[in-house]
Amino acid sequence: MFAWLQGKSVQMEYLAQTVADQNNRRIDENDKDPSIKRISAPQYVTGERERPFPMNNLFKSAPVLSDRSKNIIHKKIMEENRSVKAGRELAKPYAYAVYAMLPKSYIENAKEPHENINDVHAHRYTMQQLFLPVAESKRFTREDAARAFHRNLLPADKRLPIPELVQYEKDRLGGKGLADSMGRLLKDTTAMEQNMAERIKAREERDAARVTKVESGRFQFRFQNFEVEDVGRDGRGKKGTGWRYGVPLYDRQRGHTREVPEKVGI
Amino acid sequence: MQNTHIQPALDTFFQQKWKAKAMTRAYHGEHVSEHRWARLFTRKLQSVVPMNPQYMAANDGSKESQGRGSGRQMKTPAKLGGEKRHLLEEGVDMLTGLGNPSRGYTPYMNMTFAPLERRLDTAIFRAMFASSARQARSFVIQGHVKVNGIKVDKPAYMLNPGDMFQVDPELVMYATGVQKGQGLNPPLLNAATLKERSSKRQTTDTSDMNADRPRPSAYRPGDEPPDIEAIRASQRTGAKHERLAEEAAALEVEVENMGPEDRAKVEQQRLKNLIASAKDLLGSHKDEMNAAKKRRVRAWRDNAKVLLSKTQRAARQGGLTDKDIMEELTSFVGNLSVEDVKGGAIAEAGKPKPTETAAAASGPSLSADQQKMIAEMLVEEEKSSAKRETSAQSPEDSNADEKPAAKKFSWLKSKAPKLDKPYQQPWSPRPFMAAFAVIPRYLEVNPNICAAVYLRHPVARPGSAEVPTPFPEFVNALSFNYYLRRR
Numbered sequence: 001m002f003a004w005l006q007g008k009s010v011q012m013e014y015l016a017q018t019v020a021d022q023n024n025r026r027i028d029e030n031d032k033d034p035s036i037k038r039i040s041a042p043q044y045v046t047g048e049r050e051r052p053f054p055m056n057n058l059f060k061s062a063p064v065l066s067d068r069s070k071n072i073i074h075k076k077i078m079e080e081n082r083s084v085k086a087g088r089e090l091a092k093p094y095a096y097a098v099y100a101m102l103p104k105s106y107i108e109n110a111k112e113p114h115e116n117i118n119d120v121h122a123h124r125y126t127m128q129q130l131f132l133p134v135a136e137s138k139r140f141t142r143e144d145a146a147r148a149f150h151r152n153l154l155p156a157d158k159r160l161p162i163p164e165l166v167q168y169e170k171d172r173l174g175g176k177g178l179a180d181s182m183g184r185l186l187k188d189t190t191a192m193e194q195n196m197a198e199r200i201k202a203r204e205e206r207d208a209a210r211v212t213k214v215e216s217g218r219f220q221f222r223f224q225n226f227e228v229e230d231v232g233r234d235g236r237g238k239k240g241t242g243w244r245y246g247v248p249l250y251d252r253q254r255g256h257t258r259e260v261p262e263k264v265g266i
Numbered sequence: 267m268q269n270t271h272i273q274p275a276l277d278t279f280f281q282q283k284w285k286a287k288a289m290t291r292a293y294h295g296e297h298v299s300e301h302r303w304a305r306l307f308t309r310k311l312q313s314v315v316p317m318n319p320q321y322m323a324a325n326d327g328s329k330e331s332q333g334r335g336s337g338r339q340m341k342t343p344a345k346l347g348g349e350k351r352h353l354l355e356e357g358v359d360m361l362t363g364l365g366n367p368s369r370g371y372t373p374y375m376n377m378t379f380a381p382l383e384r385r386l387d388t389a390i391f392r393a394m395f396a397s398s399a400r401q402a403r404s405f406v407i408q409g410h411v412k413v414n415g416i417k418v419d420k421p422a423y424m425l426n427p428g429d430m431f432q433v434d435p436e437l438v439m440y441a442t443g444v445q446k447g448q449g450l451n452p453p454l455l456n457a458a459t460l461k462e463r464s465s466k467r468q469t470t471d472t473s474d475m476n477a478d479r480p481r482p483s484a485y486r487p488g489d490e491p492p493d494i495e496a497i498r499a500s501q502r503t504g505a506k507h508e509r510l511a512e513e514a515a516a517l518e519v520e521v522e523n524m525g526p527e528d529r530a531k532v533e534q535q536r537l538k539n540l541i542a543s544a545k546d547l548l549g550s551h552k553d554e555m556n557a558a559k560k561r562r563v564r565a566w567r568d569n570a571k572v573l574l575s576k577t578q579r580a581a582r583q584g585g586l587t588d589k590d591i592m593e594e595l596t597s598f599v600g601n602l603s604v605e606d607v608k609g610g611a612i613a614e615a616g617k618p619k620p621t622e623t624a625a626a627a628s629g630p631s632l633s634a635d636q637q638k639m640i641a642e643m644l645v646e647e648e649k650s651s652a653k654r655e656t657s658a659q660s661p662e663d664s665n666a667d668e669k670p671a672a673k674k675f676s677w678l679k680s681k682a683p684k685l686d687k688p689y690q691q692p693w694s695p696r697p698f699m700a701a702f703a704v705i706p707r708y709l710e711v712n713p714n715i716c717a718a719v720y721l722r723h724p725v726a727r728p729g730s731a732e733v734p735t736p737f738p739e740f741v742n743a744l745s746f747n748y749y750l751r752r753r
Contacts (some may be wrong), residue, residue, distance in 0.1 A: 031309070045701050052704050053736040058373040060730045062707045067714070091435035093693040094442060095713035098394055101703035115704055115707065119727065134331065142327030156315075169323030169348035 028256050065114060067099055069107035090170040120159050164188040272741065286744030290737055295381035295388065297400045303382070304423070307749045308372045311377040312727040313538035375743035380433035383708070383733055386413065386431060393711045393718040394703065395433045396441045397696060405441070405529040425720040432717035436688075441688035444696055534577060541570050572620065704734050 042051040050061045065073075105114045132148050134140050146155040157166050164185055171181035214221040231240030236247055250256035272285050318623055382388050390402035390411065393620075403421040405411055411418060413431045424430070542568040548560065555563070705711050708725075711718040724732035735742060 052702065052734075055738045056736055058376055058730055058739055059734060061704045061734075064705050064711070070712070075546075082543075084508045089435060090714045091439055091716050092714065094435070094439050094695075096696040097442075097699075098703065098705075098711075098713045101700040102705060116316040118317045118319060119725075121319050122313040122315060123727075124310065136650070139326075139328045140331035142322075145327065145331070156317060160317055160319065160322075162319075165319040173323055188513050236751075 062105055063103040063105040064099075064105040064116070067095065067105050069105070071109050117162065118160050118165065120156055120161075123149075123153060123159075125153050162189070165191065268286075274742070283744045283748040286741045288749040289741060290379065290745040293736060295382040295385070295399065297380065297387070297403055298385070298422075300750065306381040307378075309746075309750055311374045312380065312723055313372050313374060313377070316727060328681065339377065343708050356601070372726045372728050373731045374726050375735055375739050375741050375746055376735055377724065377726045378742045378746040378749075379735060380733050381725055383706075383724050383730060384424045384720075385421065386411065386423040386425060389425055389431065389709065389718070389720055390433060392704075392706055393431075393709050394442065394705060394713070395438045395718070397699075397718055400440055403434055405437060426720045427720060429720045430717060431720070432715065435716040438716045439693055442699060445691045446688070446690050530577070530581075531688045534574065537570055537574055537577075541567055544570070632753055706732050706734055708732055 044061070046052070050059050051057060051059070052062070053059055073128065105112075107114070110131075126149050129148070130148060134144075141155075142157060144157040146153045153234075157163060167188065168181050168185040171184060172178070176184075199228050210224055212223040214223065226241050231237045237243065272282050274282060291300070291303070300305075383392065387403040387406055390405065391399040396402035396405060399718070406421040406423075407418055407419055409419050411431060411433050413423065413425070413429055415430075418431075495747075533670050536715050544563055547555070547563055548567070552560070706724065708720065708722050709718050710721050725730065
């Protein structure tokens with residue numbers, strides 16, 4: 001920390017270098033960031049690479065993708081590189097400084113992935129303590145565990161962001177070739193995406209079919225069919241019209257309380 | 267002085283909680299009122315567990331349920347390949363693919379202030395577009411922030427996953443750059459240099475003033491007003507009329523000291539001269555102007571004529587002393603400042619000299635923009651006519667003629683005056699910015715265009731929590747407990 005305060009910091013180094021760079025030559029995207037090489041690591045006051053807060057060692061300053069890597073991704077995905085709105089001035093010196101100060105990860109020659117793509121969200125149902133006696137002889141799997149928490153809870157294998165990856169690894173373990181297992185993975189993921197797209201489309205079509213649209217010159221009238229019977233026997237059914245708006249709840253009213261126990265079972 | 271340190275051995279639990287809450291709230295959403303934050307607070311903290319598909323393919327989870335329920339003790343240490351090293355750092359057990367409590371438990375308590383991270387102003391601060399959340403808040407309020415392309419002026423706007431927000435890059439540069447006059451870059455500006463500069467500027471200014479402005483000669487109200495235009499014209503012809511030039515400068519001062527009646531006379535003369543020059547413009551230089559320009563000159567001339575006649579009428583009725591009338595007349599003529607240019611040309615070309623009619627009255631005046639426009643036009647015209655005249659005049663005279671006029675009206679010819687940047691140039695980051703430079707993973711930031719996407723809500727994972735908080739976990743836990751109380 002004292003080194004920092006005495007000025008032996010990345011910022012001081014950066015100031016000297018960048019100002020010279022800005023004065024002498026242009027900084028453009030294709031230029032390999034000179035600061036990256038010369039300023040090897042950002043120095044937080046802790047003197048560590050990814051720990052900015054001295055008191056909190058449970059916070060990591062996660063590396064950001066370098067500008068170059070982002071551009072590579074953009075080109076790969078977008079095919080044609082659309083430029084930023086013409087006339088808008090880029091905040092180049094600012095971006096240059098920010099990248100110099102932060103830990104970065106690179107897409108080229110990356111030894112480690114930028115981030116884990118298989119994070120499973122901790123479900124609310126799994127946050128409770130549960131005492132479940134299980135026979136030692138029983139093969140208690142992840143599926144069983146999920147079911148123990150809730151009957152509808154899916155096991156972690158299916159709650160992964162890309163559950164097809166588990167099948168891919170199974171294929172690999174089973175001795176399938178890389179090409180075959182990769183082919184299956186691609187097929188599965190494509191099918192999954194198509195399935196999802198179809199479902200969304202079907203839902204939209206179903207919703208649209210319910211509504212009859214009549215165009216007048218000025219307005220579009222939309223008619224929807226409703227069944228009178230939907231309100232149910234007591235007129236308070238949830239499917240009926242007006243349930244959401246203005247149907248009073250009589251649960252605290254005298255004489256409206258239902259299912260009052262009339263006898264005590266022994 | 268109150269001790270702000272948490273002392274578990276001395277403080278009661280409530281005192282500890284109170285101190286922790288005070289400390290953490292001073293950093294997390296200090297600009298958010300306590301009531302608001304209390305409503306935002308939630309005890310449901312989000313977390314994720316990194317999974318390893320490779321392990322999941324090999325094991326169905328029965329291994330973990332063996333033994334006494336917390337997994338059978340494994341004797342073989344996990345082999346850690348280079349490419350899986352990051353998983354270890356994140357507290358993932360390579361054997362099980364799960365977060366290993368012994369390597370890194372999930373610090374849920376550091377997620378206490380996660381709901382605040384959803385706020386637009388906090389997100390702007392986290393994306394490093396502002397130097398504090400409070401500054402980010404003011405950016406939002408002042409309308410410099412867009413969310414999904416639409417201006418949002420509510421700093422408490424809750425971002426949803428996928429929302430893109432952008433801040434004006436100029437403002438970001440201002441917020442994060444070294445402030446003006448406090449630059450650390452070369453040239454190093456210290457107080458001494460600044461003082462020296464300012465003193466130098468002052469001396470030059472005063473010397474100029476002394477050289478150019480002679481003492482005003484005596485002028486008694488009631489005397490016949492001197493012919494300013496003629497004097498000015500002679501001033502323009504240069505060195506041979508130095509004496510006259512001095513007098514003209516003196517008159518400038520005198521006109522300001524005149525009585526209302528005399529002043530009205532002078533202004534009227536100016537106006538008449540201007541009308542005459544406009545007439546001249548429309549007559550002799552008709553072919554050099556385009557239609558739009560001619561229309562503008564005609565409109566201006568008509569307005570001037572109406573004003574003049576009204577002034578004269580008012581004078582006949584004895585309304586000369588009216589302050590409003592005087593002001594209007596002075597502003598109509600004075601704001602133009604063209605008589606400096608045009609007067610000279612008229613005098614030289616032998617245009618009708620002003621007659622002595624005393625009058626003043628109110629009339630339609632032009633807007634500031636219109637006046638500027640006319641002035642610009644007349645200057646252009648003057649320049650071209652000066653060029654024409656140079657052929658007849660001697661070379662040194664023509665130079666003396668043209669320079670001051672061009673200099674005086676240069677600001678009119680240029681478009682909007684180029685404003686200086688609000689930060690020290692060349693741009694460099696504010697001191698100590700690097701010490702706090704953090705961009706959390708839940709934001710995807712493009713600093714080039716000062717735009718960022720709020721990808722998802724912050725989460726805790728084994729070994730780390732994503733909410734940037736400088737406080738250790740026990741302090742966060744205490745403040746979590748403070749807000750956990752039932753209300």
